[in-house]
Amino acid sequence: LQNNNSCTKMTYTPKLSSIPSIKxxxxxxxxxxxxKKDIR
Structure with a gap:
């Protein structure tokens, strides 16, 4: 799932953006x- 995360994110970004929990x-x-360096 992690490897496909980027692909699914691109596809479902508009749909998921409407749902705060999934976002x-x-x-x-x-x-x-x-x-972790980028996060902090």
């Missing part, structure tokens, strides 16, 4: 995929 999950996935 939050996407943000969490982004933080997990991005290096």
């Amino acid at each position: 939050k999950i996407i943000i969490n996935n982004d933080l997990a995929s991005t290096p």
Whole structure:
């Protein structure tokens, strides 16, 4: 799922943006995929 995360994100970004809870999950996935240095 992590590898496909970027593809699914691109496809479902507009749909998920309307749902705050799911949008939050996407943000969490982004933080997990991005290096910890970028987060802090």
